[in-house]
Amino acid sequence: MxxxxxxxxxxxxxxxxxxxxxxxxxxxxxxxxxxxxxWAMTSDAAGTVLLPLWPKSEFALHCAVDEWAGYSGRPLDLQAFMEKILPKLEQDGVKAAIFYNNSDSAIVEAGRLLADLHAAIKRY
Structure with missing residues (x-):
């Protein structure tokens, strides 16, 4: 890219x-x-814990600054993420901060993220 x-x-x-x-x-x-x-974590103004996630390593590394300086990008297998991690995030009330760009991100419930991923997979 x-x-x-x-x-x-x-x-x-x-x-x-x-x-x-x-x-x-x-x-x-x-x-x-x-x-x-x-894993790098953050929280929103209400104190909800957020797990930042990106679609490519370059985008993750772009955000490895300030409190995340020294962090490195780590890949997650989609299937394992959907089967193991998202249900745990939902159970713990952790939301996903999708594609943070050092300014903002899309904050979504774990259940919505799982549903959106399933819907996208079905389109293939």
Missing amino acids: NLKEFNAIVGRPADLRYEYFIKKTVDTEMLWGLYQDG
Whole structure:
């Protein structure tokens, strides 16, 4: 991916980055988080715990700054994520912060993310 394409994608509104995330994640059967002695986590203004996720390592690494400086991108297998991690996130009340770009992200419930991923898979 060249810099122009990268910047065009990162600069999209959060809802369009969410759509891109769903498509690319299903295409590659992989998603990315930031990891250093544990997964990078954050929270929203209400204190809800958020797990940031990205469709490609380049986008995750773009956010490895400030409190996540020193974190590296770590891939997650889509099937394992859907079967094991999303149900646990839903049970724990953790939401996903999809495609953070150092400004904003699409915040979604784990159940919605799972449903959207299943719907995208069915379209293939």
